Amino acid sequence: MTTIHEAFAPVKWEGDSLLLLDQTRLPVETVFLSLHTSEEVWAAIRHLQVRGAPAIGMAAAYGLYLGVRNSEAADSSALWNQLLEQADYLATARPTAVNLFWAIDRVKARVQQEGEKPVDALKAAVLDEALAIQREDAEVCRTIGEHLLTLLQDGMGILTHCNPGALATAAYGTATAPLYLAKERGWNLKVYADETRPVLQGARLTAYELQQAGIDVTLICDNMAAMVMAQGKVQAVIVGTDRVAANGDVANKIGTYGVAVLAKAHGIPFYVAAPLSSVDLETPTGADIPIEERPAEEITHGLGKQVAPDGIKVYNPAFDVTPAEYITAIVTETGIFKPEDIRNSKQ
Template sequence: MTTSSEVFAPVKWEGDALLLLDQTRLPVETIVLTIETAEEVWAAIRHLQVRGAPAIGMAAAYGLYLGIRQLEAADAGAFRELLHQRADYLATARPTAVNLFWALDRVKARIDQEGEKPVDVLKAAVLDEALAIQREDAEVCRTIGENLLTLLNDGMGILTHCNPGALATAAYGTATAPFYLAKERGWNLKVYADETRPVLQGARLTAYELQQAGIDVTLICDNMAAMVMAQGKVQAVIVGTDRVAANGDVANKIGTYGVAVLAKAHGIPFYVAAPLSSIDLETATGAEIPIEERPAEEITHGLGKQVAPDGIQVYNPAFDVTPAAYITAIVTETGIFKPEEIGKAKP
């Protein structure tokens, strides 16, 4: 793996390598990683160098190609066995974002459809499917943004949490898509970005990308959300998601549940931007969604400085689950749905 410094998209296939923007270095440094193996993709996903459910899915699909392109296989059957082994390995990188598994399953399904073609053709099909996943994600995000924009008005204040933005997707972001589209239309939406403890995706990423795009954004600490709502500065909350259960419960970055409770208490609509790839109808409720636990150092050390005593016990879940009862609507590329109707979102 090599690195370079330039302004860059979060995920890009160039030549015969995967290029990833190292999001752990933003906003101070813009570092691009040149990724050449499945193991490097696994590490980039695990260590948050690439993050955000759609971007994780895209990276995993490319990682699958990197993992099989040099492998020798006698025939299509042997190739599929190797492909499944590589997919199983990549699937262990992070447990909560369903897009990771969705992307890997989609590539495997494509190879099943290819039948008994030569191994070189099957390898090319893996890369072709990864490219298609990224291309389609940009279209999906824009459509989600258009659907969300129908729920908003010029001049509104919008609060968001974590980074459901262009840095987490192929383009536009999910929850941030209406901000970019509103700017194109000449609207002025006032965005409030939660800092998003403990690794500050809102401060480092959302605030950074929206500022770079010339969007009116104000950074707040997570524990300021209630006051900002009480002051009448927020008329809607829009967040992304890593997984939506069949009953409309939603897993998203830790802290999202608290924002939803605050929104309900203040009578503010709470919208979830969810591509179909994040909807998991095989998971009945949010209680069944596996919640990743992150290293203690993310809490005990901030920006390289120790901020807690040695030996302190730490609980660090990366996600929480917002019950459907706190969600006003889930917005997908196929429309706007009440949480209990999310099963109708998928054609």
């Protein structure tokens, strides 16, 4: 039987095309885009039709294949040069999620390992690696969920932010993985999902997928988090991340930093679910993480209508950085780590 976290897989390879669930249409419409070129993949990443760090990485890997599959390169060297051009192009789609660059680098490394094989064999290797990235992500997410579940108890209240769910990964999600596993085991966790400004990914996506899975989920506005914590309704906060710096700082959807500060003020543990592909030891601190800024219209024209004055100045960063001091633990597929020990996660 297909479970809800599998039914909402946002990235699928079928036949000769890439199918992406258009997440800008949820929760009202379920529409899959059929993509055939790297340009279409770039646009889907850029415009948030596919989002979530792991899903972005998977889409980029398939985008590399779409970018070279019709190549008429005469030899392996020519194909390699075309692959590098496609890699540089796709890397410009979004700047913050390190999984995008990780997946591109992994595909490039696979082609290098293949050596001077025939062009068709190298193209097949690109597709094979993209498929492998997707298969492995599902297992990574489940393992993260198993580790997180050891930190929770039946009946707890959990607050989450943005969409670190099945819609952002191959299956299970990252921060939502323990919620799905708890449901499978008959637990009754009570989840509070922040709506998550500016594009309401918590309301449109997290609340939607958890409701469909039969998980007890309550949607709250971002500025209600302090109140539900003060009322004793939350015993743990679990969020995902788009990048973890070497010192344990994490970048996640805007508003995460505020939730972490509130959790610390109320004595509530704050956990970050992070696949190793999101751990960037080459970035020293959170101050070194590039923060994407989104169009002003996402704030001035929310909910389908203009909600702010014409000509108003807007500051719209898509992410913020939560300092390591506010994080109780970072949970990867290799275990549970204090932020200052995150380097050990890759050993």
